[in-house]
Amino acid sequence: MFDNRRYAYSESVLGGIITNLQNQKEQLSKQLQEQIEINKEADNKRRHAESHLLELEHRLKTLDNDYTTTEVYRENLKQDKAKFLHFLERLASIMKIENVSNELGYELNPDVILTRAEQLMKLEKDSIVDQKTSIYSLQRKIKQFKEQIENKDLHLDLLRKKVIALEEGRAAKTDLEREIDDHVMLSRKMKVKVDHLTQQVTELKHENTQLKAQITDIQMLKNRLVEQEKEIRRLLEDLDKLQNIRDKQAVKISTLQDKIHSVDDEANRTLISSDNTVRALxxxxxxxxxxxxQITEREHRLLDFRSLIARMLGLDSKTLSIPDYEITARLERLLSVVQPTMAIPVLPMPTSTTTSTNLTHQQQTLFQHHHHHQNIHSAHARQRSPSPVSHRTEASHRARSLSPLHVGIDPKTY
Incomplete structure (x- = not known):
């Protein structure tokens, strides 16, 4: 019965130690699994951050390409602007605006060119109107001179008829001769006048030819003005197109600049967030x-604890190939040896000196047996001398239990 109790107690102690060790093992395995999962999550986060950084680098490359294209567009616009300004300068030089601009002190621009073109159109219209009025007045004068010449021709015809009639009646009538002489004188005077009038007519014809030449020049100028108007309209259309293109390019450049600023802000934010994530990782x-x-330290402590138990049990702790069942078997043996000393028997009071001597003899034998086993299993145990036999009287003698060998092993301390 007593052996069964000792065996049950040793099994309960070993079961408690084993359960504690198993619980600690499960806790350590759980902690290791958690640490492995945390490491996996950290690796996933690192990979995600690397992929995000690669995407940001790709976006930066695309933005650099867009920036280079915008710079190329700017250079093209600058070249177009230079060509347009050169064209405006040539047009201004043709329209003779340079002197006016130098005198007034303002730059060439399309508005000035348009005002100059309008001025030229007005001047040409005024000159054409003046020429038309002068031509109309000259034509009226020519008509008047033609009518006068016709009247003079009729008058000359009448005078010739009269002269002929006078010459026919000259022989008969002296008075008529006088009249004829008078008429001859008048005819001579009229001839002089006719010559003068013919000279005026020739001059008027010459003026008429000059006016016709001027009219042809005016027609040429009109044609040139029409061509210039067409060219000015075409140039104005080109100016409008270039203005629209410039506005569109300015809008595109502003949008691209806004996009570049927004992308720079996003890149800075993402870099800051990635830095924060990298720091957190x-x-x-x-x-x-x-x-x-800490886990490795705990493992080393457990191994040290295992080696210490093995050394206490007399095993070779330098080799780690000691099986667990051997350690447990040694512990069971030790507990089976130590357990009788841990039991506290209840003894009756002795009545004679013989019983007291028997008890003291039993105590000495048990104590010597316990020390003998302890010296066998532990090299660090301390040898004790047997206590002397006490010779007490019956009145002063009292039964005393053996002090058990207390071996305290705390499984939580490792």
């Missing part, structure tokens, strides 16, 4: 390293 990695170091 580095902190997590440090925490994981510290936790792994």
């Amino acid at each position: 580095s902190n997590e990695v440090r925490f994981l390293k510290s936790s792994l170091e």
Whole structure:
């Protein structure tokens, strides 16, 4: 019965130790799994951050390409602007605006060219109107001179008829001769006048030819003005087109600049967030390293505890190939040896000196047996001398139990 109790007690103690060790093992395995999952999550975060950085680099490359294209567009616009300004300068030089601009002190622009073109059109119209009025007045004068010449011709015809009639009646009538002489004188005077009038007519014809030449020049000028108007309209259309293109390019450039600024802000934000994530990941990695170091320290402590138990049980602790069942068997043997000393028997009071001597003899034998086993199983045990036999009287003698060998092993301390 007593052996069964000792065996049950040893089994309960070993079961408690084994359950504690199993619980600690499960806790350590759970912690290791958690640390492995945390490491996996950290690796996933790091990979995600690397992919995000690659995307940002790709976006930066695309933005650089867009910026280069915008710079090329700007250079093209500058060249077009230079060509347009050169064209305006040539047009201004043709329209003779340079002198006016130098005198007044303002720059060439399309508005000035348009005003100059309008001025030229007005001047040409005024000159054409003046020429038309002068031509109309000259034509009226020519008509008047023609009528006068016709009247003079009729008058000359009448005078010739009269002269002929006078010459026919000259022989008969002296008075008529006088009249004829008078008429001859008048005819001579009229001839002089006719010559003068013919000279005026020739001059008028010459003026008429000059006016016709001027009219042809005016027609040429009109044609030139029409061509210039067409060219000015075409140039104005080109100016409007270039203005629209410039406005569109300015809008595009402004939108591209806004996009570039927004992308720069987003890139800075993403870089800051990535830096923060990298810092957080580095902190997590440090925490994981510290936790792994703690786990390794705990493992070393457990191994040290195992080696210490093995050394206490008399095993070779230098080799790690000691099986667990051998350690447990040694512990069971030790507990089976130590358990009788831990039991506290209840003894009756002795009535004679013989019983007291028997008890003291039993105590000495048990104590010597216990020390003999302890010296066998533990090299660090301390040898004790047997206590002397006490010779007490019956009145002063009292039964005393053996002090058990207390071996305290706390499984939580490792």
